[in-house]
Amino acid sequence: MSLFYPRSEEEVSNIVKSCDKHKVPIVPYGGATSIEGHTLSPHGGVCIDMSLMKNVKALHVEDMDVVVESGIGWMELNEYLEPHGLFFPLDPGPGATIGGMCATRCSGSLAVRYGTMRDNVISLKVVLPSGDVVKTASRARKSAAGYDLTRLVIGSEGTLGVITEVTLRLQKIPQHSVVAMCNFPTIKDAADVSIATMLSGIQVSRLELMDEVQVRAVNVANDKNLPELPTLMFEFIGTEAYVREQTLIVQKIISEHRGSDFVFAEDPEAKKELWKIRKEALWACFAMEPEYEAMISDVCVPLSRLAELISCSKKELDASPLVCTVIAHAGDGNFHTVILFDPNQEDQKREAERLNNFMVHTALSMEGTCTGEHGVGTGKMKYLEKELGIEALKTMKRIKNALDPNNIMNPGKLIPPHVCF
Amino acid sequence: MSLFYPRSEEEVSNIVKSCDKHKVPIVPYGGATSIEGHTLSPHGGVCIDMSLMKNVKALHVEDMDVVVESGIGWMELNEYLEPHGLFFPLDPGPGATIGGMCATRCSGSLAVRYGTMRDNVISLKVVLPSGDVVKTASRARKSAAGYDLTRLVIGSEGTLGVITEVTLRLQKIPQHSVVAMCNFPTIKDAADVSIATMLSGIQVSRLELMDEVQVRAVNVANDKNLPELPTLMFEFIGTEAYVREQTLIVQKIISEHRGSDFVFAEDPEAKKELWKIRKEALWACFAMEPEYEAMISDVCVPLSRLAELISCSKKELDASPLVCTVIAHAGDGNFHTVILFDPNQEDQKREAERLNNFMVHTALSMEGTCTGEHGVGTGKMKYLEKELGIEALKTMKRIKNALDPNNIMNPGKLIPPHVCF
Numbered sequence: 001m002s003l004f005y006p007r008s009e010e011e012v013s014n015i016v017k018s019c020d021k022h023k024v025p026i027v028p029y030g031g032a033t034s035i036e037g038h039t040l041s042p043h044g045g046v047c048i049d050m051s052l053m054k055n056v057k058a059l060h061v062e063d064m065d066v067v068v069e070s071g072i073g074w075m076e077l078n079e080y081l082e083p084h085g086l087f088f089p090l091d092p093g094p095g096a097t098i099g100g101m102c103a104t105r106c107s108g109s110l111a112v113r114y115g116t117m118r119d120n121v122i123s124l125k126v127v128l129p130s131g132d133v134v135k136t137a138s139r140a141r142k143s144a145a146g147y148d149l150t151r152l153v154i155g156s157e158g159t160l161g162v163i164t165e166v167t168l169r170l171q172k173i174p175q176h177s178v179v180a181m182c183n184f185p186t187i188k189d190a191a192d193v194s195i196a197t198m199l200s201g202i203q204v205s206r207l208e209l210m211d212e213v214q215v216r217a218v219n220v221a222n223d224k225n226l227p228e229l230p231t232l233m234f235e236f237i238g239t240e241a242y243v244r245e246q247t248l249i250v251q252k253i254i255s256e257h258r259g260s261d262f263v264f265a266e267d268p269e270a271k272k273e274l275w276k277i278r279k280e281a282l283w284a285c286f287a288m289e290p291e292y293e294a295m296i297s298d299v300c301v302p303l304s305r306l307a308e309l310i311s312c313s314k315k316e317l318d319a320s321p322l323v324c325t326v327i328a329h330a331g332d333g334n335f336h337t338v339i340l341f342d343p344n345q346e347d348q349k350r351e352a353e354r355l356n357n358f359m360v361h362t363a364l365s366m367e368g369t370c371t372g373e374h375g376v377g378t379g380k381m382k383y384l385e386k387e388l389g390i391e392a393l394k395t396m397k398r399i400k401n402a403l404d405p406n407n408i409m410n411p412g413k414l415i416p417p418h419v420c421f
Numbered sequence: 422m423s424l425f426y427p428r429s430e431e432e433v434s435n436i437v438k439s440c441d442k443h444k445v446p447i448v449p450y451g452g453a454t455s456i457e458g459h460t461l462s463p464h465g466g467v468c469i470d471m472s473l474m475k476n477v478k479a480l481h482v483e484d485m486d487v488v489v490e491s492g493i494g495w496m497e498l499n500e501y502l503e504p505h506g507l508f509f510p511l512d513p514g515p516g517a518t519i520g521g522m523c524a525t526r527c528s529g530s531l532a533v534r535y536g537t538m539r540d541n542v543i544s545l546k547v548v549l550p551s552g553d554v555v556k557t558a559s560r561a562r563k564s565a566a567g568y569d570l571t572r573l574v575i576g577s578e579g580t581l582g583v584i585t586e587v588t589l590r591l592q593k594i595p596q597h598s599v600v601a602m603c604n605f606p607t608i609k610d611a612a613d614v615s616i617a618t619m620l621s622g623i624q625v626s627r628l629e630l631m632d633e634v635q636v637r638a639v640n641v642a643n644d645k646n647l648p649e650l651p652t653l654m655f656e657f658i659g660t661e662a663y664v665r666e667q668t669l670i671v672q673k674i675i676s677e678h679r680g681s682d683f684v685f686a687e688d689p690e691a692k693k694e695l696w697k698i699r700k701e702a703l704w705a706c707f708a709m710e711p712e713y714e715a716m717i718s719d720v721c722v723p724l725s726r727l728a729e730l731i732s733c734s735k736k737e738l739d740a741s742p743l744v745c746t747v748i749a750h751a752g753d754g755n756f757h758t759v760i761l762f763d764p765n766q767e768d769q770k771r772e773a774e775r776l777n778n779f780m781v782h783t784a785l786s787m788e789g790t791c792t793g794e795h796g797v798g799t800g801k802m803k804y805l806e807k808e809l810g811i812e813a814l815k816t817m818k819r820i821k822n823a824l825d826p827n828n829i830m831n832p833g834k835l836i837p838p839h840v841c842f
Contacts, residue, residue: 060723060725062616062620062724062725063723063724063725064619064620064724065723104565105565105569106565107563111563115536115540116563118569118572119536119540128812128816132812132815133812134810134812134813134816135809135810135812135813136809136813137790137809138785138788138789138790138808138809139723139788139789140721140722140723140754140755140784140788140789140790140793141721141723141724141753141754141755142528142532142537142721142753142755142790142793142794143721143790143792143793144525144526144527144528144576144790144792144793144794144795144796144797145790145791145792145797145801145805145808145809146576146797146805146809146813146814146817146835146836147573147576147577147816147817147820147821147835148526148539148569148572148573148575148576149813149816149817151539151569151572151573152568152569152572152573152820154569155565155567155568155569156568172620172621172622174622175622195483198485199483199485199593200593201593201595201596238663239663239666241662241663241666242659242660242662242663242666245660245662245663300561300562300563300564301561302481302484302486302560302561302562303483303484303485303562304481304483304484332562332563333561333562334561334562334563363561364559367559367560367561368559368560368561369558369559369561369563369564369565369566370566371564371565371566372561372563372564372565373563373565374565375565376565376566376567380566384566384567387559387566388556388557388558388559388566388567389555389556391549391553391554391555391556392555392556392557392567392570393567394553395549395555395568395570395824396567396568396570398823398824399568399573399820399823399824400568401823402819402820402822402823403816403819403820414567414568415567
């Protein structure tokens with residue numbers, strides 16, 4: 001496998017053109033934080049690592065947008081934006097790059113308020129398999145000018161081209177924010193509060209759920225003493241008065257569902273600390289079983305089904321010999337589990353797969369999706385036909401074939417191998 | 422031209438299959454409120470009128486979504502939803518259907534708060550040119566399961582298939598709302614206030630601009646007595662306290678830009694009346710020149726350029742012998758003009774085209790788009806290459822050819838005829 005570190009769109013184009021000529025597979029490479037096998041290279045070939053292309057090309061404060069090279073990390077970008085009172089509101093794993101986030105249509109805890117990558121990209125520049133460079137849209141906030149090539153590339157996981165430049169929609173850093181936590185006797189109560197909060201019309205900016213096992217992991221890893229019960233974490237933003245009003249409304253909902261009083265974090269350091277804990281939940285799990293690996297599930301269902309999905313998954317997880325934690329972006333109906341297993345023990349690996357499989361099929365039976373935000377890669381290919389039907393997959397394959405006739409772009413990912421047209 | 426009124430997806434599929442076999446062009450037909458020539462049939466063929474497919478198939482109140490057949494009108498749908506405390510937040514011309522709104526990626530005055538059709542559709546069912554039916558996504562709010570076929574079809578203007586079913590994301594009817602108007606000595610002041618309001622981080626739900634000519638038309642048509650000056654109309658939503666807070670913040674911005682005091686509408690009838698006036702602005706123009714036709718421009722630029730675009734357009738419009746009014750969805754940078762002309766006078770027609778052309782090229786020079794929300798149809802094809810470049814158009818053509826090899830779906834629209842690959 002050859003590794004390239006291009007420094008410009010032109011260099012990317014030259015590499016791709018040459019690979020296309022010689023039919024050499026290409027794996028575009030961002031922060032490699034994805035966990036569904038997106039950056040594997042089952043067919044060998046060339047890896048284009050975008051880490052040297054991380055310039056901010058233009059910041060338009062009045063338009064609240066920024067033009068960046070695709071290799072920049074979202075955390076670096078937010079450091080750059082902070083002095084301007086702006087931020088980019090998607091927060092996947094630390095280390096993820098903007099290009100990778102586009103490729104996988106990522107989201108994270110703020111998606112409940114700001115939407116996913118789909119909603120926050122204005123325009124892309126993409127090197128196609130031919131080496132030609134496409135600009136997908138103008139810099140206007142909205143447009144009805146032809147096929148939505150921006151959205152076609154977002155979520156295409158490097159199978160249609162290499163993203164070199166991204167124009168992102170930014171948000172104002174909120175005047176005021178409050179983080180509040182509360183816990184519940186059962187996870188169903190916590191899920192029900194999530195549903196009731198969304199139905200109330202309140203625009204929370206975050207609504208995260210952790211089960212008691214995940215809270216225990218957080219305690220162990222961070223030397224904390226949080227009550228080891230199903231827990232919701234809220235973030236409310238806006239003017240000070242509006243934040244207070246939202247808090248009161250949600251507090252009332254919580255009290256109707258057997259929840260504890262809110263514990264608040266208001267000073268900036270305390271808030272940062274709390275979200276850091278949530279952000280690092282996965283690492284906290286490893287604190288419990290340092291030698292183990294984690295399988296992370298990622299399903300999403302219509303909100304009304306979330307309580308049911310979590311309840312029946314919990315039953316299965318609690319009955320398993322493996323240590324499993326639950327973390328959900330509950331406001332979106334997006335539900336993760338971290339399943340810890342010993343990679344040296346075949347039966348544990350199989351059990352982790354069985355649990356993951358169980359949750360995917362349960363979600364699909366509830367009109368949900370096999371992947372809320374982690375993408376298809378190689379890990380979820382086997383579920384796509386059940387979710388979307390063969391005609392949708394054939395349509396994807398037709399598009400892939402039209403744009404990449406030599407199948408050089410990240411082959412073996414996203415479209416299941418049995419699909420033909 | 423043969424006309425079909427299918428009653429089911431199966432009937433649509435049979436018509437399409439048969440047309441594909443005999444290479445007969447198809448024009449899918451919704452409310453026909455589009456004004457860029459989308460429903461013309463330059464190649465004859467078959468028109469599939471969706472007006473008999475307007476059932477609500479499922480309402481999921483807890484998930485805040487609804488599954489409808491594509492022929493239903495957005496106004497009918499909102500009547501159906503109102504008793505449930507929900508609404509669908511896009512408001513194009515009265516008469517537009519949900520299917521047509523998907524096909525043209527429409528938006529309207531509420532897009533500043535809720536986004537465009539792109540952001541408010543969860544899933545589609547589409548009859549492809551082969552007659553096969555594709556479901557584009559699950560009913561989950563977010564998903565990373567493969568290519569975004571939903572967004573590919575939204576804005577494809579009937580050139581990729583016939584939309585038969587749409588799952589829409591709904592919104593809670595706001596607890597409280599206030600409509601407020603104010604006027605300004607110059608249109609630049611009004612545009613500057615729009616920019617400053619958006620930058621303040623306040624989430625207005627509507628922010629509409631009318632110039633003094635449009636206000637005059639409104640007065641004539643509705644027997645009103647509004648001050649004939651550049652005018653902004655705001656809508657604020659939320660809890661009562663939050664609405665008051667937003668109003669005060671914007672009032673302060675207005676006073677810093679030479680604006681008048683707010684005139685408020687708070688009771689439901691007064692608010693409805695006011696938005697009705699705005700909604701019927703086009704008809705108000707015809708009240709001034711009943712025998713004339715209207716050319717309606719539709720450009721959109723990054724917000725920071727809006728004041729400049731409007732100012733230089735106004736100069737051109739005011740100098741023209743034709744009567745021209747300005748209406749803008751100012752919060753989005755989306756700017757319309759209504760240009761009235763006598764269809765029997767060739768020079769007037771030419772002048773209207775010259776003005777439209779002037780505004781498109783000015784918008785494109787400001788990194789804007791030739792169509793903010795009306796779509797390409799036949800009217801905007803000639804500008805697409807300048808806006809997006811030939812590589813983007815070739816990519817669109819490749820996709821079109823892959824999915825519709827016989828070019829039966831709405832041929833002659835969206836992709837300029839000179840594009841080949």
